[in-house]
Amino acid sequence: MNYRIKIKNIFKDIFRPIWHVKLNFTINRSCYNKFNQGELIKYKNKHNGERCFIIGNGPSLSIADLEKLKNEHTFAANSIYVLYDKTDWRTSYYFCQDSTVLRNNIEDIKKKITSTKFIKPTGYSQDIDDNAICFNVDYNNYKKRISPEFSEEITDNVKDGYTVTYSMIQFACYMGFKEIYLLGVDFNYIMKDNKIDEASYPDKRMGVKAGGNPDLEYNLLAYQVAKRHADDQGIKIFNATRGGILEVFKRADLDDVLGAKRKNDSI
Template identity: 40%
Template structure:
């Protein structure tokens, strides 16, 4: 019987070597960051600072509440969308202004699809380019600071060209990028904050029967499970930062369980009469 030994894990389990390992990781990260700050990737990201000064934007989640009718209303708005949003493209002419990803495991799985997404610009962590040979030529790369947190609020970046902080949600990264771009009104749509399977801070897996993860039939099985305890802290950090800096963040998601931000109807944001939209939907169902 052959036993496979992970030498790195054995090395890290010995206290003195563990400290040395973390020291090497720290030095390696600092060296890479110095190269990044001098790179074209960082220079390109700096060009986005305040390009949308005091404008509004919509950050689109992939929750089951997302629908093509709402996206059709946003064709002339600045929007952010992420990961597997391309699965809804067949039903709408809407396309995101900015497309981004953060989950390393998922991004490696969908790299070819991400390359084909129609968007004005694409944003990904430079970390995945370093560690997983991920490369999309026309993308803008930011440094994702994945410092751990469990009970305290994660930091919120005031300068995305320096770093974007981990918040256990790609939406948190999108909010930081939006603030860096100068947006003063940020509206969330399709951010349901509810999944069939999640993991808590103790490593327990929580299963909710009958809950759908996304607007499509995608799921998180085989991927990194969402940790809603940490994601909640990320959203709370974004809320606190926004209130301190005079940035308005509202949740226009239809339903869902994210209650950190005040709710608002999408029709109210767009100054559209709800009855007008409802009648339009009813007519489309009758055709």
């Protein structure tokens, strides 16, 4: 029995690198073909000077707040569609880059997300959404445990911050948004049995097909990099989350932000 296991492990060691090369080739073909690159380029400065809201799936996120964002540009990710049966709000841009999340939710993503979708492909044919725009992620800094970079050209890739929120911030800057508001980014998780507990989400259904566990230490590095980049480029990032523990960005009250726009529009 031990002999068979040893032989099996030898074959794994031999063929695993070959398989990863194949997967990477497929991913690159999806991301860097002429059509997909053209689709990404369309979003360069598309929203120059405008504002947007990046939605996290933290427990502070409320349906009432999503309702208020119906006429705003919004970014959301992963299992956000679980909330669609409670609200008429729909995100402007949807993101998924966690291979586990994509694999577990691909059919729902295909059916329930009708807005623009940006997806990091897994390389497996069963995870493909023909209606999505593909983007690649550079994981090198995370693997080396050094501070992430910030991508200004998402046609090349986005830099990994071990959170899709960081990728959405990079996309928002690429699209030309000058005011970015985070909402539902609690930066806090309840762990149970070494997994994220369903209480860490605004709806427990989100925890059923969730991805891997968080790395808040690296997330913090990413948010700090995002703030420095934004400051250098004259982009303002605010945290409009109701509570939470993320203090990298200046806090903003969502009602005040939305109320100020309504007041200006009425003048």
